[in-house]
Amino acid sequence: MQDLEIYIRDLAEGAVSGWLESHLDNLRLDDSQVSSVLKGDATFEGQRLKISLYPGAFGKRFTCLVIEGENLPWNTDLECARSAWRAMDTEIRCSPGDWKEGEPVEDEKWWRLDHRGEQQVVWN
Template sequence: MQDLEIYIRDLEPGQVSAWLEVHVDKLDLDDSDTAKVIKGFAVYEGAGLRITLYPGAFGKRFTSLVLEGESLPWNSDLDCARSAWRAMETEIRCSPGDWKEGDPVEDEKWWRLDDRGEKMVVWN
């Protein structure tokens, strides 16, 4: 199983489903209330895709989006973040891909995509 995770700033209801519906099949995701954990499902290349939204990640303004499946629409968190940024036009962050569970987070750099471009930043 593979996974992708991005963080969406100030997520508005319906934004994730509107973005994903052009990339996956049989999308079943009710993201009309972004203040609660949301679980959904879709199909990509014939395989199931689990979708989970976790509000309040890294402070109250970000929502974590996790996609899990045997096959995913993007090859990396950054590719996923770029697609989300183009669709939602709100700040998107993601890991550079080298962090592993248990590693210290203090000096961790993240990709930040916003109207200023793409840049590696410390989260806060």
């Protein structure tokens, strides 16, 4: 199982489903209000995907989006973040790649995509 994980700043109602509709089939995700954890699903190339939204990540302004499945529409978190940024026009962040759950993140750089372009930054 693979996963993609991005962080969306100031998520607008319906923004995730509006974006994913053009990339996935059979999308079932009601993100008209994201005040608590939301779960949904979809298919991509005939394979089922699990979709989860976790509001309140990193200081409350970000919502974490996780897409899990055997076959995903993007190869990396950064590719996913680029697509999300083009569709939502709000700041998107993602890990640069090899971080694993449980590893320290004190000085880790994250990709930040916004109107200034793509930059690696410390989260704070």
